Amino acid sequence: MDTRTIHIESRTERLVAAREFVSAAARECGFPDDEVSKIALAVDEACTNIIKHAYRNDPTKKISVSVKNKNGGLEIVIADSGTGFDPTRIQPPDMKEYLSHYRHGGLGVYLMKSLMDKVEYKISSGRRNEVRMTKYLSR
């Protein structure tokens, strides 16, 4: 599969387009249905974070989602030009503590890391922020 890219407007109603785009690529790559769902959810979480935090719900902004086969897996790059954040400052939540204090929000990054094999960030705030996620077929 050559690299394929979809550009979506920064609006939550466009999340479905991002999910469908990566689901089709993941199926084509040979992922079973349950893995396809995990990949789609990770992409949904990444795009939701961009819409809400990087672009602060500005619908005129754009998000690009690219997919390609890589080393027996699927690599997805999601890019925006909004306000970047330092992902190393986000500590993975202690879920037991999180739940016992009825906290909410901030679970997207944790889910992305749990659902994918690799999640990397390249942040250049205001210019180009990238989250690169990989899922391998045989793990």
Place this chain on the structure above:
Amino acid sequence: MSEFKIAQREKDAVHVLELKGYLDAHTAPALEEAFQTLLKNQRFNIVVNCKDLSYISSAGLGVFMAYIEDVRKNNGDIKLSNMSPKVFNVFDLLGFPLLYEITKEEQDAVKKFHPGK
């Protein structure tokens, strides 16, 4: 467009919300509104039937987290039922079964509000 619908009914003094479709950051406000109305109307015994819920993201999970404390402060609870394995996996991944009672059938969740019956 991602579709999401909520049907509501009463069963043995328990308010049942039936969710259908895709619960993501776009559709989560509709569920939030439903919970707000329930709380406003003092309905604190709530079962969420997820039989036709095809998808949930953290935005959807966040809605359950946002209201559980208020509901329990009022001696009520939010119980969940009829989840597909796919939806359950997302709840499970985040440890939600520790906090929420999740039953196979709606009837079992409703009965838990009336122990001894």
